[in-house]
Each structure stands twice: as structure tokens, then as C-alpha cells.
Amino acid sequence: MNIKKAVITAAGRNQNSLPLQVVVDSDGLHKSALRIIIEEALSSGVDDICVVICPGDQKQYIAAAGDFAGKLQFVEQPESLGYGHALWCAREFTGQDSFLHFVSDHLYISHQKKRCAQLLVEVAQSQHCSVSAVQPTRESMLPFYGAVGGKRAVEQPGLYVIESVREKPTPTEAEQLLMVPGLRAGHYLCFFGMHVFTAGLMSILGEQSLKRLPGASLQLTPALQALAEREKYLAVELPGRRYNLGVKFGLLNAQLALALAGKDREEILAQMVELLATRPNA
Numbered sequence: 001m002n003i004k005k006a007v008i009t010a011a012g013r014n015q016n017s018l019p020l021q022v023v024v025d026s027d028g029l030h031k032s033a034l035r036i037i038i039e040e041a042l043s044s045g046v047d048d049i050c051v052v053i054c055p056g057d058q059k060q061y062i063a064a065a066g067d068f069a070g071k072l073q074f075v076e077q078p079e080s081l082g083y084g085h086a087l088w089c090a091r092e093f094t095g096q097d098s099f100l101h102f103v104s105d106h107l108y109i110s111h112q113k114k115r116c117a118q119l120l121v122e123v124a125q126s127q128h129c130s131v132s133a134v135q136p137t138r139e140s141m142l143p144f145y146g147a148v149g150g151k152r153a154v155e156q157p158g159l160y161v162i163e164s165v166r167e168k169p170t171p172t173e174a175e176q177l178l179m180v181p182g183l184r185a186g187h188y189l190c191f192f193g194m195h196v197f198t199a200g201l202m203s204i205l206g207e208q209s210l211k212r213l214p215g216a217s218l219q220l221t222p223a224l225q226a227l228a229e230r231e232k233y234l235a236v237e238l239p240g241r242r243y244n245l246g247v248k249f250g251l252l253n254a255q256l257a258l259a260l261a262g263k264d265r266e267e268i269l270a271q272m273v274e275l276l277a278t279r280p281n282a
Helices: 034-045 058-071 083-088 117-125 139-144 171-177 198-213 220-230 251-261 267-278
Strands: 005-010 021-024 030-032 048-053 072-076 099-103 104-108 130-138 147-150 159-167 187-197 233-237 239-244
Touching: 005 034, 005 083, 021 034, 021 251, 030 034, 030 058, 034 048, 034 058, 034 099, 034 104, 034 117, 048 058, 058 072, 083 198, 083 220, 099 117, 104 117, 104 187, 104 251, 117 130, 117 187, 117 233, 130 139, 130 147, 130 239, 139 171, 139 187, 147 220, 147 251, 159 171, 159 220, 187 198, 187 239, 198 220, 220 233, 251 267
Parallel strands: 005 048, 005 099, 048 072, 130 233
Antiparallel strands: 021 030, 099 187, 104 239, 130 187, 147 159, 147 187, 159 233
16 A cells, blocks of 8 residues: 545534644644644655535635645535545545545644654555554543444554444443453543545445435445445554544643643643642632
């Protein structure tokens, strides 16, 4: 597998403004979330990036990309017909190639020198299959994420063979279908917001698109379940953390994590201690 293309889905009607938010990155520079994701993608070795957007959003996304705007192609999702449909809109861009995929409302911090996307691409290339990054996530956060169930692979630690995929499962559903041996009690493997997919996923989305009724949504989760049944599909725990901008205090948590991972860590810690010390008593 030679991963040279990336697709960023940013057409969610209630979340399309999140990639435009500006934070201070770990290098101390002000950047939009979109620009940070683009840098993440380029670190993995991709050459071309497609951003799936809402109609009319292109101008502000070009501005948010800054110096990297010239590396982007844009595809509009004309109607809000689901996550799978948004990805399907990029089919002409991906063609028959495998590709790296990001959601646009997550930021990532690696615990190693290599960035998360680079580590994910290396796993996919070594395994020659689709691989989704996952993160053990406590049960209370299940309403915000897709989750997978399966068994540990023998190839390397942190690698799993995916057997089932569910979108925002209930705790009961997760307990019945998504238990993975070895995880802490009350934790499940939830999506990291970063994947490598083979062309097989686009074929499945195409098949499911033909079967759906006019105006019906095309979701990604059924396609991922079909992918797991049809070909080798793995999940991997990466040495890093995802930060979901779309949850309560998500942007704040992401900013704190970026600050604490960068050169201004000591200053930020000192300010946090001062803030806590001067907080009025309840």
C-alpha cells in the first residue's frame, strides 16, 4: 500500500465551523484546527488532500488552511445525507487508491516523535489492509463515538481484528457486542477519528448508495461492518490521544493539551496553579 491521498470530511451541518477555530499549537503558533489536521496529514507522506465541505464553505476553508491552501481540493456534499455519503462524495478523488481519512473536529497529540497519522499509515502499509485508529474510552463517552469489537491480533501489541462496528452504542449494546479482552472494565475501543481505508470501502459505499431510497442517508458504520465481513480490517491503539472539539469543553481541552505538549508547558502549568490558588472559595 502506498498512501498518497487523504480525505477530510468537514460537511457536518452542526460541526463545519469547528475546523475554522483558532488555537495555539504546540509550536506556539496560532493556527486553525484545519491547518493542524493538514499538517498531521502531510506528516504521513500524503501528497494530495481532499476536503468534503458544505456548499458555500470553500472560501473560509481556504483562508483557514493558510499556506497549505494550494495543496487542497474541495468537494461539496450538496445535501446532508450522512457520514458515509460525505465520504462517498470524494470517490472521484480517491479512485482505486487506498487513502488516509480524518474527521475535521478532532486534533491529535502523539506520545512519540512520529505523529499519529504517520504511525497509522505505517501500520496499514505493514498489514496491507484497512486500519482504524482507536482509543480505549470510558463507557460514559459512548454517545459521542463509534466503537468496535473484536479480538487481539497476534502480530503486535495494540492491534485488533475488527469483528463488529457500532455507531454511538448504548452501554447495554456495547457490553453485549463490543467487549474486548484485556481492556479496563467499563472501557471500549472507540474511533480515534483517523483511518486508512482501501478502495474496498468506496466499493461498499457505492453498493449501499444504489440500494438506499431517494433522500435517505448513507451512514458509514454499516459500510465498515460490511468491510470487516468482506476483507481484513484492523484496529490499532496509537501512542497518542485524540481531542474531540465537538464535545462540551472540547476546544478548551484540546487547547490545554496542545499547550502542555509544547515549549510553553512550564508557563502554562504556572498559570494553571496561579488560577487554582486564586480561585475564590465556594
